[in-house]
Amino acid sequence: MNLPLLAVRNVMRNRFRTTLTICGVAVAVLCFVLLRTVVYSWTVAVDQAASDRIGTRHKITFIMPLPRRYIDEIRSVPGVTAATWMNWFGGKDPKNERDFFATIAVDSRSFLTVYDEIVVPPEDLERWYQDRKGALVGDALAKKKGWKVGDRITLVGTIFPGEWEFHISGIYTATRKSVDRSTLWFHWDYLNESLPERLRDTLGWVVSRVSDPARTAEISKAIDARFEDRDVQTLSMSERALNLSFMGMLSAVLTAVDIVSVVILVIMMLILGNTIAMGVRERTAEYGVLRAIGFWPRHLAAFVLGEGMITGLLGGALGLLLSYPIVEQGLGRWVEENMGALFPYFRVPWPTAALALTLALVLGVVASLIPAWRAARLDVITALRRMD
Amino acid sequence: MAAPQGHLSPAEGAYRSEPQVRAIARLRGVRKVFQRGAERITVLDGLDLEVPDGSFEALMGPSGSGKTTLLNLIAGLDRPTAGTIEVAGANLTDMTDGELARWRARTIGFIFQSYNLMPVLTALENVELPLLLTKLPAAERRKRARTALRVVGLEHRLHHFPRQLSGGQEQRVAIARALVSDPQIIVADEPTGDLDRHSADEILDLLERLNKEFRKTILMVTHDPHAAERATIIRRLDKGALT
Numbered sequence: 001m002n003l004p005l006l007a008v009r010n011v012m013r014n015r016f017r018t019t020l021t022i023c024g025v026a027v028a029v030l031c032f033v034l035l036r037t038v039v040y041s042w043t044v045a046v047d048q049a050a051s052d053r054i055g056t057r058h059k060i061t062f063i064m065p066l067p068r069r070y071i072d073e074i075r076s077v078p079g080v081t082a083a084t085w086m087n088w089f090g091g092k093d094p095k096n097e098r099d100f101f102a103t104i105a106v107d108s109r110s111f112l113t114v115y116d117e118i119v120v121p122p123e124d125l126e127r128w129y130q131d132r133k134g135a136l137v138g139d140a141l142a143k144k145k146g147w148k149v150g151d152r153i154t155l156v157g158t159i160f161p162g163e164w165e166f167h168i169s170g171i172y173t174a175t176r177k178s179v180d181r182s183t184l185w186f187h188w189d190y191l192n193e194s195l196p197e198r199l200r201d202t203l204g205w206v207v208s209r210v211s212d213p214a215r216t217a218e219i220s221k222a223i224d225a226r227f228e229d230r231d232v233q234t235l236s237m238s239e240r241a242l243n244l245s246f247m248g249m250l251s252a253v254l255t256a257v258d259i260v261s262v263v264i265l266v267i268m269m270l271i272l273g274n275t276i277a278m279g280v281r282e283r284t285a286e287y288g289v290l291r292a293i294g295f296w297p298r299h300l301a302a303f304v305l306g307e308g309m310i311t312g313l314l315g316g317a318l319g320l321l322l323s324y325p326i327v328e329q330g331l332g333r334w335v336e337e338n339m340g341a342l343f344p345y346f347r348v349p350w351p352t353a354a355l356a357l358t359l360a361l362v363l364g365v366v367a368s369l370i371p372a373w374r375a376a377r378l379d380v381i382t383a384l385r386r387m388d
Numbered sequence: 389m390a391a392p393q394g395h396l397s398p399a400e401g402a403y404r405s406e407p408q409v410r411a412i413a414r415l416r417g418v419r420k421v422f423q424r425g426a427e428r429i430t431v432l433d434g435l436d437l438e439v440p441d442g443s444f445e446a447l448m449g450p451s452g453s454g455k456t457t458l459l460n461l462i463a464g465l466d467r468p469t470a471g472t473i474e475v476a477g478a479n480l481t482d483m484t485d486g487e488l489a490r491w492r493a494r495t496i497g498f499i500f501q502s503y504n505l506m507p508v509l510t511a512l513e514n515v516e517l518p519l520l521l522t523k524l525p526a527a528e529r530r531k532r533a534r535t536a537l538r539v540v541g542l543e544h545r546l547h548h549f550p551r552q553l554s555g556g557q558e559q560r561v562a563i564a565r566a567l568v569s570d571p572q573i574i575v576a577d578e579p580t581g582d583l584d585r586h587s588a589d590e591i592l593d594l595l596e597r598l599n600k601e602f603r604k605t606i607l608m609v610t611h612d613p614h615a616a617e618r619a620t621i622i623r624r625l626d627k628g629a630l631t
Contacts, residue, residue: 290517380465
């Protein structure tokens, strides 16, 4: 027997209450992990952005297009090694129009040179290049929709009206977490050729690769300088900055999620503190006996802090154990398949798991500070009187 | 007992017949006043007392007479408002709280009316508890705890939890806990108060044995005249004064 064992035994004294408390902490940790994973997943596009890519869009807004001829001028800017372009298509599955996934028209000749983190089997790629109506779909989207190579599908255009037929040429995966694996990529030529004359030859945005990631700011300025005196001016920035500017629109939501995750932990701490305080009150007489037989106030404080720490740790560990199957396997899969554009990689990051466990432990200790202080300050005589 | 045997040797039990008996506790002009709201209650008023070493004393008196307060003062649990208390060669009035805690662990064994064992610990672990404050290795602590439980006749209940023991057995575990660190003095506050007559007699037999065979000085607060009869000295307190 030793002093830590006594603290452990005290934790398990009222098993029902302890179990409920541990479950309460576990649920709080689970919610914390879930919310932090939402924030992480949302920001993963920024964190994982390629450092050698520059995005160029219309200076006024995303939704205004650029003239096609700009691509050649951008490619000629010193430092730009490759450039591709794409247009947001906005297609929907007529069988389930509420089922959102990104549909983007890309220049198939240059697309995979710029986005080399996208992995397509060579035979699929060859098939795509050969088929004007061919499309590449992410593995998450293919799994969700039950699509396989060779399938013919029809989408309804929301920006470009009408029914559009596509052939599934291949299924892509990605080597980088920021890639949305629930997107459908198809030939820009197919879109362009299908449009009325007045709508043709416009680009949604251009993405360039540069030779030196350290020069992205300089090259961005050089690109924009090219079009400074044109009717359509551009705004270029690194992929990270581009993603950040998009994220900026959601910053209030992310801040709210951050605040809620902290509030959850505070609530957890109050619940834990209350339970520990209750236990200390019930054991006042025992603490009196311990003090009588020679234990010091710091021993009693250590017992109480130890209880808080153990309860916090057990709750944290249980919360994490639950969060992996619930957040990562269950919810995460669903989110990646259904909301891949917003949450391309919905997995519990290990720093979040470590933070949750550490916070559960630390908050367990913090929650027991006041009960520990009270236990240490117990007057022996008063405590012993509580025996009867 | 595996503990230092100085105070446990049955062979030394005959000392009480010697004419010169030193006092193990000496109280001079002890006054204890409690403040309860605006009211000041004087529980002990200028009390003088000498407790002979190796004696078995019973403190009797009506409720509120100051018995437990006196016991707490001698055991170093409380401090007097005025006067001096010297116990086992130490002046308790000069000690800090930390020094008092260390002194109690070495010098005093406590027995309470409600036994007050830790419900989450076995009999053996409860008895081992005071030894956790020493530097003894775990094996030695365990050995001494077993010995103490053997002394009180519970060697067959080592791994039972308090809820698995009878009241008398629980009190015997509490006595073993009081005994395990080989204290000079055992203070017992109504040790038979919660027990039936048969169990009470067993506990009193045990206390008598500790006093006679192991030379422990025993100070026992009791309302029970039957229990007090076992003591070698009976003192009566009334309104804070010895009568």
